[in-house]
Amino acid sequence: MTKPPRTPSKPLLGDVDAPIRSRARRRRDPAQPQLILDPMPERIEPCLALLKPRPPKGPQWTYEVKWDGYRLAVHIEPSGVRILTRGGHDWTDRFPAIAAEAKRLPVSTAILDGEAVVLDAYGRSDFGMLQQSLGGRGGKRSSRDAIFMAFDLLYFDGHDLTGTELASRRHLLEGLVPPGREDAIRLSEEIDADGETLLRIACEHDLEGIIAKDRNSTYRGGRIGDWLKIKCVQSDGFLIVGYEKSTASFGGIGRLLLAARKGNELVYVGGVGTGFNERSASELREQMDKLKIGKPAVDTGRKRNAVLVEPKLVAEIEYRAWTHDGKLRHASYKGLRDAADEAAVYDLE
Structure with a gap:
């Protein structure tokens, strides 16, 4: 015989439309530890490469191409993206393509270390x-041609990675920025090769040089030797202390007069008269003419048609060697370093 249906029971919480909620068994102890997440730093002092004449030996060293651009840190934060220069200046608006690509990366929070470059x-x-x-030094133009070559990951989804060895940081970076990407953010790939062989190949292809990194090192700011740079051609920053006029040269610049630091003093190291084009010379002349002075900042000897300027502009100069009397040999002008980049001026030992 069929049993009669049971009387419907009351809904679980009485009101069918009410949300289902659980009740804590007891109040949470305020002293109980939370999930461990590291606070995201406003800025991390960049690790800088120490210049060496030859590549290091040993299995702990890994190699990359040396990129010639502006060192940047890309901060991906809950509120948006920030792009900081080596000196901590916010250049987000100057690299819109890089900022837009950073927003598309599959990560909630991160800090990527790398170099903004334009490729030929x-x-x-x-x-x-x-x-x-x-737009030149001091320009305010945004670059849509620049791409970001990422070579380190310092913060990742709530975790500070600066105390983690490089090999593990690179493993996480390659998961975030896979090799072979053709976007505005790309991976600066590690190259498994003998350092001497890689340097020779880099120089044959007219690259600036290579970077060697200790794969067991943590991330420490400053120039401490965990990262090394080995250049094909010497390139350093020198202060412009004047120029010689010339009616036959771009911008009327016959030669730039350059100085290096020696302790608290400046020392004249010769001049450079090549490497300019019409545009770069015109922009440079405009910058220098704002800094004219009557008394030389350093003794340059007697120069014909010389215009003296305050030593505030840092020129990136490529050169092959030094003469016996301490002057640059086979020098060529590459460009002006921006103040936000905090470029180092060559220090004479």
């Missing part, structure tokens, strides 16, 4: 092209 037709980074895309 052969895939080599060209500092002059990068500067022109930004």
